[in-house]
Amino acid sequence: MTVQMQIDRRANRPAVYDRLSNEQLRESLRRMHLIRQFEEGAEQAYMRGLIHGTMHLSIGQEASAVGVCVALGAADKITSTHRGHGHCIGKGADPKRMFAEFFGKETGYCRGRGGSMHIADPSQGNLGANGIVGGGLPIAVGAALAIRQQKRDDVVVCFFGDGASNEGAFHEALNMAALWTLPVVFVCENNQYGMSTSTARSMSVPNVADRAVAYNIPARIVDGNDFAAVAEAAFEATDRGRGGLGPSLIECKTYRIRGHSRSDRNRYRSKDEIDAWSRRDPIVRLEAELVGLGILAEADLAAIRQQVETEIEEGIAFAQESPPPAIADLLRDVTSEQP
Amino acid sequence: MTVQMQIDRRANRPAVYDRLSNEQLRESLRRMHLIRQFEEGAEQAYMRGLIHGTMHLSIGQEASAVGVCVALGAADKITSTHRGHGHCIGKGADPKRMFAEFFGKETGYCRGRGGSMHIADPSQGNLGANGIVGGGLPIAVGAALAIRQQKRDDVVVCFFGDGASNEGAFHEALNMAALWTLPVVFVCENNQYGMSTSTARSMSVPNVADRAVAYNIPARIVDGNDFAAVAEAAFEATDRGRGGLGPSLIECKTYRIRGHSRSDRNRYRSKDEIDAWSRRDPIVRLEAELVGLGILAEADLAAIRQQVETEIEEGIAFAQESPPPAIADLLRDVTSEQP
Amino acid sequence: MDRPVRELSYAQALQEAMAQAMEADERVFLMGEDIGVYGGAFQVTGDLVERFGEARVIDTPIAELGAAGVAVGAALCGQRPVFEFQFSDFATLAMEQIVNQAAKMRYMLGGAVSVPLVMRFPAGSGTGAAAQHSQSLEAWFAHVPGLKVVQPSTPHDAKGLLLSAIDDPDPVMIFEHKLLYKMKGPVPEEAYRVPIGKADIRRKGRDLTIVATAIMVHRALDAAAILAEEGIDVEVIDLRCLRPLDRDTLVESVSRTTRLLCVYEGVRTLGIGAEISAMIAESEAFDRLDAPIGRLGGAECPLPYNPEMEKAAVPQIPDIVAMARRLVRGTV
Amino acid sequence: MDRPVRELSYAQALQEAMAQAMEADERVFLMGEDIGVYGGAFQVTGDLVERFGEARVIDTPIAELGAAGVAVGAALCGQRPVFEFQFSDFATLAMEQIVNQAAKMRYMLGGAVSVPLVMRFPAGSGTGAAAQHSQSLEAWFAHVPGLKVVQPSTPHDAKGLLLSAIDDPDPVMIFEHKLLYKMKGPVPEEAYRVPIGKADIRRKGRDLTIVATAIMVHRALDAAAILAEEGIDVEVIDLRCLRPLDRDTLVESVSRTTRLLCVYEGVRTLGIGAEISAMIAESEAFDRLDAPIGRLGGAECPLPYNPEMEKAAVPQIPDIVAMARRLVRGTV
Numbered sequence A, B: 001m002t003v004q005m006q007i008d009r010r011a012n013r014p015a016v017y018d019r020l021s022n023e024q025l026r027e028s029l030r031r032m033h034l035i036r037q038f039e040e041g042a043e044q045a046y047m048r049g050l051i052h053g054t055m056h057l058s059i060g061q062e063a064s065a066v067g068v069c070v071a072l073g074a075a076d077k078i079t080s081t082h083r084g085h086g087h088c089i090g091k092g093a094d095p096k097r098m099f100a101e102f103f104g105k106e107t108g109y110c111r112g113r114g115g116s117m118h119i120a121d122p123s124q125g126n127l128g129a130n131g132i133v134g135g136g137l138p139i140a141v142g143a144a145l146a147i148r149q150q151k152r153d154d155v156v157v158c159f160f161g162d163g164a165s166n167e168g169a170f171h172e173a174l175n176m177a178a179l180w181t182l183p184v185v186f187v188c189e190n191n192q193y194g195m196s197t198s199t200a201r202s203m204s205v206p207n208v209a210d211r212a213v214a215y216n217i218p219a220r221i222v223d224g225n226d227f228a229a230v231a232e233a234a235f236e237a238t239d240r241g242r243g244g245l246g247p248s249l250i251e252c253k254t255y256r257i258r259g260h261s262r263s264d265r266n267r268y269r270s271k272d273e274i275d276a277w278s279r280r281d282p283i284v285r286l287e288a289e290l291v292g293l294g295i296l297a298e299a300d301l302a303a304i305r306q307q308v309e310t311e312i313e314e315g316i317a318f319a320q321e322s323p324p325p326a327i328a329d330l331l332r333d334v335t336s337e338q339p
Numbered sequence C, D: 001m002d003r004p005v006r007e008l009s010y011a012q013a014l015q016e017a018m019a020q021a022m023e024a025d026e027r028v029f030l031m032g033e034d035i036g037v038y039g040g041a042f043q044v045t046g047d048l049v050e051r052f053g054e055a056r057v058i059d060t061p062i063a064e065l066g067a068a069g070v071a072v073g074a075a076l077c078g079q080r081p082v083f084e085f086q087f088s089d090f091a092t093l094a095m096e097q098i099v100n101q102a103a104k105m106r107y108m109l110g111g112a113v114s115v116p117l118v119m120r121f122p123a124g125s126g127t128g129a130a131a132q133h134s135q136s137l138e139a140w141f142a143h144v145p146g147l148k149v150v151q152p153s154t155p156h157d158a159k160g161l162l163l164s165a166i167d168d169p170d171p172v173m174i175f176e177h178k179l180l181y182k183m184k185g186p187v188p189e190e191a192y193r194v195p196i197g198k199a200d201i202r203r204k205g206r207d208l209t210i211v212a213t214a215i216m217v218h219r220a221l222d223a224a225a226i227l228a229e230e231g232i233d234v235e236v237i238d239l240r241c242l243r244p245l246d247r248d249t250l251v252e253s254v255s256r257t258t259r260l261l262c263v264y265e266g267v268r269t270l271g272i273g274a275e276i277s278a279m280i281a282e283s284e285a286f287d288r289l290d291a292p293i294g295r296l297g298g299a300e301c302p303l304p305y306n307p308e309m310e311k312a313a314v315p316q317i318p319d320i321v322a323m324a325r326r327l328v329r330g331t332v
Ligand SMILES: Cc1ncc(C[n+]2csc(CCOP(=O)(O)OP(=O)(O)O)c2C)c(N)n1
Pocket: A056, A082, A083, A131, A132, A133, A134, A160, A161, A162, A163, A164, A165, A191, A193, A194, A195, A260, C033, C062, C064, C086, C090, C093
């Protein structure tokens, strides 16, 4: 297996770590924990009836979110998906305000109007999750066009799923990005399923990366559960974008451990499959790697976990204590004129 | 140039002619003339103010229409485009009723309700032209699904333009056709432009066929002005479809000699380019070939042209003499219940 | 006659309609995202794939425009597709095929074809799914000649209207309210039909006609019960079909009660109540009107996530009661 | 003051607005199919590519959904795109980006962003282009909170409303009637604005208010001239903006004239006249009404190709005259 080979090859320090300070690596691991614990916290709150609506957990996919975002600066932009908590935290969001959003509070990123599927933080370059599969693809291209027009050298990362690559929006967006040589990195988190439908049952080619040739876009397939592999591909692609060489596609092979959303009965996949992927947990792997490379000590790991746990607890408390939006504000922000 | 080489190579009788009787070859040439003269007749009628609306002429593209349709039986289906007169005649339509449609008459294929962009003849397997670029692509796949469900061995030919291949509908349709191994032949008439926009300015790859690999669909590029080359590819692809091997794509490189529609000022291309392509007239080439191979004599050519001229004149007369629809029938056929 | 009537949920009733249609006619098949082994996002298709196989219960890729076009093509060639949008909001991706192709094809082709296509749209708010998963866009479709648009409010009508829709030679759009899927009600076992184009007077009354759709029918009935105690006698009409409108039933009722209130969840401006109001205001019932025509529709905003705000964005029972009082007792 | 007022065509007026906006603000750019060297299907962008270059007058591939999304993304990031649909009918392919993204983004994100996007839609029938190139879908957009929808009827308003739209922080949809593009009228040279949300009383009258949109404004004015000779004094209001509606102007006018006729080209059912009628029927003007509210809209069919049928499918001057007579003189 390609994936296995890559792991063996990197017995030594990954080259990409030369571009990252130890502090950044530590922070990356911390963010992966933050994503995991954020989602576990949200899941519990949901089961306890504290949150309504639905949510899509990315547990098991933390490396692709953080591995990509580590290559980005604050001025770079991302567009995200319905399964976007990881991207959001990867791009620097505050779990407090994310929880507040889940709890429908005025202190949330969307002041309680958006919920899980719409969290955004434009001030940090996060243009938002999206409830529409594929909805963010052309928006990312537009953001890249704006960057070009504003003569900046930022890049845009567009996260999307394997299922989204079947949408016409994918085709139109990639064609325009390539045609106009725009600084976009298309990051496919291929977790093998679009809801219940496996890639084999929805795609006429085995890999999403196989589609990139139709746009003359360079594509790489990486082990999406390997932080370093993702980060390496992300730096390569963002360098290309910043250098005016146009878009790239990165396909991160990964897996969502939880069901698609809260209503999933998991009928379309086997327990064995889920277990096998659970054993490839990206957080466990990064921890082992950083310790193995002497970048972190076991004690650091415990400290990180502890710090994250506290942050999550505080986040939930903040959310619970925050005020809800005033019903009288129902029509506020429909347009820029306030009622 | 590839195209030139192909011509030289075929100094001898094209292999595909073994599958066609001399009568079929003669009829193919006749249909190409019929398309040409039909459009010239329509053009004149339009300029004389006898027809309103717009029309999209395919003069110069007759070989792809007829070369593909010669591989089809009456039960096979086609979907066509805004530039569909050739496909229509290729599939056996009667120019009388086509003219009647142009003149907005009750005897027209659409009883005067559709005009140039909507001519269809479902009884002959022609599911219709389409005013929406790319609109016919998924419809063709649906027709192929119906064939599968009805356990028939017919095929569907889906004509579309280079411009249409930039639509999301293209991506979605080709993916489903390949995924479900459906009997569709996607025939791209690449006439180098979508309206004023050249393929270089609208596509991130040089050929539409370059996109087929993204769907695992076999693709061939042929000289679209060479009847035999088109027919050969069409038989290969329809054989595949009938044999249960799934979809194919044929890209016919061709050129429209007229402007995009009646309002085109031709600012986006040069007279030289138009002249060069005019010298590769598919009708002239087929005539030369059939005479060279001894299939037709010069006298036959004159007879065909004469017969077509008469048919066109009669068609126009029929259309002019036909009654218009009754205004009282305005709401007829909106749904199956008649008002 | 005396058999106790069986109860099914709205979702089960829809499923039974599909199963009976598929048993009776091999041209009928289902298409949609995750309608096979997953059973549909709202479990409407449930286990049908086990009964009818993957060839007749087709999971499509996430490709609404293309998949809708596939359904149009299959319908055009003699099949009878029943297409599920996972959420009605995603129909925004397929409007081209629905509106330019399916709705117009028969007319554009001078009657040479028909497009016997059924599309199912889970619609409406109340599930906390926010602005992109909660819309009620049925009025758009009711604006399009060539389409028929139904909106059942009970399990009984869900089954009967879906069976009629599958029989129908033209494209029929069924809007199903997500909050109704689990609602139970009597559903006969046989494959009965509810006619497309007929409204249903759910409660007779003298003082005010309320025309409501989908979940608002139930809220209107509840409001009517409250109002009855105050001596206000409300007639409640379940519109059931948005295109064509059952003009006769509506005009007759309003002529009798002399007052009209339209209640619907879609955005108030240009929601279905706008058409009902305008239709009455230009009809012979106009001269009988004793009060302005009231409308309660969705708020002029996207659906918010916060549950209290979400409720505030669509008509609730107290809103209906209050508006009914104003129309019957006061001046506006 | 005394300068003779310069005349421009409606298309030229739009072009001048774009040119002035692009000169004043480098964030403004144009996107669409064949808007560069071709000049646009209706020659609205004309030679602008020569003046502003291909980086600011962008020919897109034929990919309406994606291109609309690109415009949304650019707007979100501080640019000011003006997007041309080649025909408004093709917006059916882009409803997702317009309705789920552009219209809702500000609200969904709690006010954190705005989407300063302008979209231009050549609409309407009369060109013999048949059912897929002749629709008037503006009512769909007026049903969507978060959008603003304008429909200028004169060169003057075309320029002024387009400039206001480009200034506006929110998505503004401009519906342009194809038959108006060549119509000439006075257009000041400076970059003036016409406010979004204000109707225009084009003719004062006492007996009947006609509210019309786009080309119907001109037909209504012609009808009013005919009716004046018969002693019927018609007030003609050019609605100009479909969302938000100028309620005050409409209610005031109808309260004065006591009669209302809505004339619009979109399909009659759920076209903009449905909303105007319903708005008046629930307003304080209701009690002043001396006649049913009349509506003349597009026929309940796709637009046919045959030119006589095509005319019959939308309101013409004699239809307006006849309906006005019935409302003022007779009972319906
Ligand atoms: C346009 C659209 N179609 C369907 C859905 C419903 N839906 C939400 S997520 C999802 C699966 C998406 O699969 P993928 O892109 O692989 O992302 P993943 O959920 O696996 O992260 C579906 C079908 C949607 N939200 N939007």
